[in-house]
Structures are given as C-alpha cells and as structure tokens.
Amino acid sequence: MSGGVGREEVVGEFGRHLRIERDLSQHTVRAYLTDVNSLLDHVDGRLEGLDIGVLREWLAGQYRAGKARATLARRTACVRTFTAYCYRRGWLAADPGLLLGSAKAARPLPAVLAQEQAQAVLEAPSAGEPKELRDQALLELLYATGVRVSELCGLDVDDVDRDRRVIRVLGKGRKERSVPFGLPALRAVDRWCIHGRPLWVRARSGAALFLGVRGGRIDAGTVRRxxxxxxxxxxGAPDMGPHGLRHSAATHLLEGGADLRSVQELLGHASLNTTQIYTHVSIERLRAAYRQAHPRA
Known part of the structure; x- marks a missing residue:
C-alpha cells in the first residue's frame, strides 16, 4: 500500500478510528470494515490509484449484484468516511470520496398502530404476576416515551425520575436525553418495582430497571417477544416489534399536535430529516381515512 503502510494496518487503524473517535456501535464498525475489505479486494489491496472512477466502478458492481438500496447507501457512506480518513493520514494524495454522490436509501413508511389499537394493547388484563407486571410496565414505557429497545434495556432504577415523570436515556453516540412519560406508565413502573422486581432480584441484577426471569438485565430479544x-x-393490529411502538408513539404525538422539533428531541434523532418521515405517515393515514369516508373521494 501507499507510503509503505500495509492493508492490515490500514484496516486496523480505520477500525480503531471508528470505535474510539467516532464512537460507532460494534455492529456498525463490523459492517464498515466488511465494506472496506470488499473495496480493497476490488483494488487488489492497493490504495494507489484509488480515485472516483474506481469507487463508482466498485459501487456499480454492488448494484449489479443486486444489493439493496439501503446497503448501497451504507457502503457509499462507508467509502466516504474511509477515503477521508486515509487522506488525513497521508495515505491518499487526495480524497476521492468528496466527489461521490450520496446514495439515497428507500424509506418505506413504517407501519403504526391506530390509537385505538395502542389503547387495546396497553389495557390487557393482568393477574398481577411478576412477568405480567414487568411486561405491562415496559410496554407502557415504550409507547409513552418512544425510546429505542436498547435504551429501554439499558435503563436503571435511578434513571426514572418519578417526581418530574421523566426518564434519563443514554442514546446513540452516548448522548443523554430526558424523556417525559405519563401517569399510566408511572403507575405501571411503580407496580413492577414494588410488587414484581423484588421477587426477581438477584446478586447479578445490579441497578437494572427491567429484569429477566433469572434476575439479569432484560435483553432486546425478550422485549421483542x-x-x-x-x-x-x-x-387487526399489525405484527411489529418495539420499534413499531416507537413509530406509533411518534405518529400519535404529531397527530395530537406536537411540533416536529419536539418529537425529534424526544426520539433522540440527530437530524430533523429522520423525524420528518412521521409527517408522511400522518398524511397517508389522513388520506386513507378521507378515501374511506368521503362520498366523493
């Protein structure tokens, strides 16, 4: 490779940059390194001659191989990050990624619950067993706050501020935010903490708010089930996981009159563009209702 640097060093240093300096998740780092290795295979492991033509040729090959638009968008973002890093390190004389257009991933509108369906989900009868108390509390909190499943699983008991009715959440990029919730969620969490959680607490439980049946911190797979x-x-409710409740919470907030920037703050979106998809969801639901109800639709 250029400047006497080897492929193993390039990939290793780039991975370290993603983990430490960019603070990306383990999953994202693994995906980016897979993409970089694919690009380096395309150029026989050499950075010399890596220009915009080569980048476009590699991406065109991915397209011909039938890769999804979301995959192509991620690989484009990866390449731009990689070439910028190599340029800063002096491994490339110029940054060809600057000339690479951003591939847009298709963004289908997410399925959401009707408000009546959300109410039915949260009003299922309970016999008061620990599992039922836990499940009710996590469902109420997911819908009340719109947090990600990873954020829910990471909650500790002290992250719940009962007086102010907010939870402290550690989101993507280790960014902390406070998210409000309502009385139904507070009552459900209190019932779990008073009558359910103490029965499952073990030495390994630590401060985790939600526990599995063996006393450890609950995992995302359990929440999805x-x-x-x-x-x-x-x-009539669509089959969806925790992210569907997040979509539903955001859509219902906008339908209730919340402004887009407030919803962005609640959801922890870095960009308002990410939040805007929920305005499209609301408009499509309005159109569907119009077509169904208006005699001259």
Missing part, C-alpha cells in the same frame, strides 16, 4: 405476543392479542 413481549411486544409481538401482546400485539397478537389485538384484532
């Missing part, structure tokens, strides 16, 4: 199972009990 809880959400799918509860939605299956509601007639």
């Amino acid at each position: 809880v959400v799918h199972a509860r939605l299956a009990q509601v007639d």
